[in-house]
Amino acid sequence: MAKSKAPPRPRTSPAPTTPVAERRRAEEALRESEARWRSLVESAPDIIGSGAPDGTIxxxxxxxxxxPPEELVGTSIYDLIDQEYRDTVRKGLEHTFRTGQKANAEFSWVKRDGTTCWCVARVGPIERDGQTVGLTVILSDITERKCAEEALRESEARLRSTLDGMLEGCQIIGFDWRYLYVNDAVARHGRKTKEELLGHTMMEVYPGIDDTELFGYLRRCMEERIPHRMENEFTYPDGVKAWFVLSIQPVTDGIFILSLDVTERKRAEEALRESEERxxxxxxxxxxxxxxxxxxxPVGYEYMSPAVAAVTGYPPEQFYADPDFTFKIVHPDDRETFERMLGERRTGPVVLRWICRDGSTIWVEQRNTFVYDESGNLVAIEGVARDITKRRRAEEALRQAREELEGRVERQMLHRNPYSLTFREFTVLHLVAAGRADKEIACELGISPLTVHKHVGNILGKMSASCRTEAGVRALREGLLD
Known part of the structure; x- marks a missing residue:
């Protein structure tokens, strides 16, 4: 069963408005708007105010x-500002009032508790009928920012002072290759003044530097932000060379270069290399x-001179391969002496016998220098071993000749000694008769030439001989010598 439609409702016409009702609604809307703006202004963290161009609040x-704010109304804003900033604020207010343009100014004042408060004032015009009749001022507290800026300045000053006093060179190069910062060491390293560097490009200061290997690393760090460390040889215009260790790091402004002058070290190393080569x-x-x-x-020989091959028949490589090889070639009867030499750290000379590669035995005289580290620990032994085989054989032959001579003298003294010559004088007389000079006699008997000279004088006195030749001839003629 179909529902019947409700009859249409009659249209009602809006109630007619009157001027009084419209004014009331406008006043209500204005009050609500003022309330909202007043609430916004009064709850704002910034100080908001308005005033006359002369600064009256x-x-x-x-x-x-x-x-309190009610006591500030009618006073001058300049009374709230420190004396040194009043002209700055006054110029800002006058500029806005005169041109209608907004202006900013920073200033400080001292609170009642003695602390300083920093503010930035943003000034705007109040216009009526196209004319500026007053000013609005919004004051924002920037004390924390100012403190942070001051702390940053102090930190930068301390850092700059530290960098300026460093022995290492510190420099900042901008992306346009201009020197942004250099300390005294950089100027000294480059034989330039700071004024000759700051604000100038590296290419202006050092023509041709962009063609060097160094600049390639600088460019890579600048463009790819890849740090690098290197040693660089620098040649001054007068031809003098210097060496620097460079640490190149990317920074916000470009690149930072830390340079250390190692010229003296390099010269010392070069002198050491030359000395070692000599x-x-x-x-x-x-x-x-x-x-x-x-x-x-690792224990072992760090150096063995080629002479070891000529002396022993073994090449140096044999000793490098076996740290104990020297002990192995020492004669078995001398190994105890060898071990005692090392144990007692004897510097020498120590005489040992070595067994050569061909099986022969040689005599060596070894002198040692024991090397210690900074803590006093023994770390190495350096030494020289000299082949004294020929000398030992000569000494042995001389010893045998001396023994033979002394044997003859003893027999002659038992047979006949009319001049009461001593054993040594008889020995010297034998050699005088053989035509030996004082130095030769001294060498053969192992005494000094002066002692020989004294013995000859005694012989001449006891034999009443005028010279050594006469003494020798008479000794042979009289049968004193066989």
Whole structure:
């Protein structure tokens, strides 16, 4: 069953408005708007006010320096500002009033508790009928920002002072390759003044630098932000060379270069290399065996001169391969002496016998230098071993000749000694008769030439001989010598 439609409702016409009702609604809307804006202004964290161009305060939303807002109305804003900033604020207010343009100014004041408060004032015009009749001022507290800026300035000053006093060179190069910062060391390293560097490009200061290997690393750090560390040789215009260790790091402004002058170290290293080369040449052409053996891990010979091959028949490589090889070639009867030499750290000379590669035995005289580290620990032994085989054989022959001579003298003294000559004088007389000079006699008997001279004088006195030739001839003629 179909529902019947409800009859249409009659249209009602809006109630007619009157001027009084419209004014009331407008006033209500204005009050609500003023209430909203007043609530917004009064709850704002910033100080908001308005006033005359001469600085007289018409309205302010909160108290300043402990003075409530109602007491500030009618006073001058300049009374709230420190003396040194009043002209700055006055110029800002006058500029806005005169041009209608907004202006900003920073200033400070001292609170009642003695602390300083920093503000930035943003000034705007109040216009009526196209004319500026007043000013609005919004004050924002920037004390924290100012403190942070001051702390940053102090930190930068301390940092700059530290960098300026460093021995290392510190420089910042901008992305346009201009020197943004250099300390005294950089100027000294480059033989330039700071004024010759700051604000100028590297290419202006050092023409041709962009063609060097160094600049390639600088460019890579600048463009790819890849740090690099290197040693760089720098040649001054007068031809003098200097060496620097450079640490190149990317920074916000470009690149930072830390440079350390190592010229003295490089010169010392070069002098050491030259000295070592001279020593090596001397060692490699010396007939003596020169060596250095490391006694801490890894134990082994660090150097063995080529002379060891001529002396022993074993090449230096044999000793490098076996740290104990020297002990192995020491004669078995002398190994105890060898071990005592090392144990007692004897510098020498120590005489030992070595067994050569061909099985022969030689005599060596070894002198040692024991090397210690900074803590006093023995770390190495350096030494020289000299082949004294010929000398030992000569000494042995001389000893045998001396013994033979002394034997003849003893027999002659038992047979006949009319001049009461001593044993030594008889021995010297034998050699005088053989035509030997004082130095030769001294060498053969192992005494000094002066002692020989005294013995000859005694012989001449006892035999009443005028010279040594007469004494020798008479000794043979009289049968004193066989």
């Amino acid at each position: 018409w309205f302010i939303n909160q108290g300043v320096r402990g003075i 020593f090596r040449l001397l060692a490699e052409h010396a007939q003596d065996v020169i060596f250095r053996c490391r006694l801490v891990e």
